[in-house]
Amino acid sequence: MNENQDAAVDVVVIGGGAAGLSGAVTLARSRRSVVVVDAGEPRNAPAAGVHALLGREGIAPAELLERGRAELEGYGGTILRGEVVRAAADADGFAVTLADGRAMRARRLLVTTGLVDELPSVPGLRERWGRDVLHCPYCHGWEVRDRAIGILATTPTSVHQALLFRQLSDDVVYLAAGVGMPEAEDAEKLQARGIRIIEGEITGLHIVDDRLSAVRLSDGAVIARDALAVGSRMVARSAVFDDLGLQPTSHPMGEFIAVDATGRTAVAGVWAAGNVSDLSAQVGMAAAQGTFAAAQLNADLVAEDVQIAVTRHRERGKMEAWSASRTSP
Template identity: 65%
Template sequence: MSDQLRDRYDVVVIGGGAAGLNGALMLARSRRSVVVLDAGEPRNAPADGVHGLLGREGMPPSELLERGRSEVRGYGGHVVAAEVVDAVPEDGGFVVSLADGRSVRSRRLLVATGLVDRLPEVPGLAERWGRDVLHCPYCHGWEVRDQAIGVLGSGPMSHHQALLFRQLSDDVVYFTHEAPLDPEQAEQLAALGVRIVDQPVHGVAVTDDRLSGVVLADGEVVARDAVVVATRMEARVAHVAGLGLPVAEHPSGVGTHVPADVGGRTEVPGVWVAGNVSELTAQVGASASLGAMAGAHINADLVAEDAAAAVAARVGARA
């Protein structure tokens, strides 16, 4: 279901994941006119269920989002399936352009477009992503507990991932690949019983549509049931380039994000961000919380602007 798109809103929310929908919910409950523009490309689409979210544990991502859309609509907000191609400041507000030629204006913007996971360039990983090629122990770890797990050294978080997944299984192998260990890290993993394979990885083996091993440079196949990778996470903002949002390396070194204050306000006047576009490691619950925070701050900003305009009008009437 999609709603009729109006010409103008108090707030346009770009991105209909947990952050965008929860931000819109806060705004709609504050009686703000708000629309969520959603291209329908959620990051967690390959996942079977949402985990670590109290009261919604294991719920399919599509069901969670559909409930969220229904809740936003229940308070008068709109949710429109649309691909945004640009957004630019105009006359103290913004114009958001859509791929089908339409455009919509708003006083404020909430950008909740998430991130893109860049997987290591190892054949076979992308096809298994979200199934038995994983990245987050809190999202997928329970599902692979006690299995044979391989951790592919692919980024600054790889050693940390090995520690986290060792909590879930006694059978963990660390493949140094592109992230060799320093002596202290190697000693730590060895002490925990993690086997270290110091050889490049050339691919993954699949048997009966299930991952069955990691293929090394010399052709050896190390039997594994799941492979953990550290993706490079990049804020998805190319389609709102006209806003001039700053993109910077995340302090953790795992990718790029849009810096913002605690309420999601960016350095671009009138633009807030929420969810993975600003906080790369946020899970669904945290992203929803960041969206709610941003929605409340946007409403407060509009309240202040409306009050100032009312005072100016009152003073003008007296004059």
């Protein structure tokens, strides 16, 4: 493929994470021409390893993607490094434009752009994200088991988050500054599980030898903690949908692109998979969603190919009948 010219392919996959690469491999194995446009901004880049992925437990995120890219290229798929800035529908499919001016055409789109975690404005929080500032007990919980864990309450689900982390450690505190004190029923649940509720705004973190050691409150109190669980606001990377006329759907935990059970969006010819359409998807689930959406997408293309072939078959039949009538005695 010439990267400096328009090129028509069956599918352009926008996003090169687990969902995008899994979907692209599925399409390539079905002998579809497929191009993955990868901006190189994986959500899990700060993490040391990927977890709950059978057969690849603890693999570094970068290594997993490297293997996925090699698998795709082995089946004839193409990967372009770049950012899609425009995707527009027309009568012939979709025109996709990259930030550097490269352009291509596609019959279908699979959008797997993921999401961005918006964190509270606590100094130092972003720098520790994915290390000892965490969000998911299934992604990182084992690694902080039996440690002193703080729950920075930021969303309506923070009590639930605290109870999940309590399964992993006896030493959990609920830092109520973000959303205020829990309702009486929730407070009783926390107290019953031995989770201490602490009021006061968090103003900073204490870091010793590149490790979290404590959180500092506005009243000067210092609460010793080895890990801090934060409910981020998860916002789908949905800018590419603006040109397509599709707006994200609001959720108590952020925003996502709505899809049906097959991964199809409200825009004809556009599918989505992974965190852009499912805020809770871990790597394994995102990959599975990419594979499933790609299978549905391929079936849609097959149906279109069949219809085109039937139309051409009928036209040939008419032409043959007309020719026979012209030559018959």
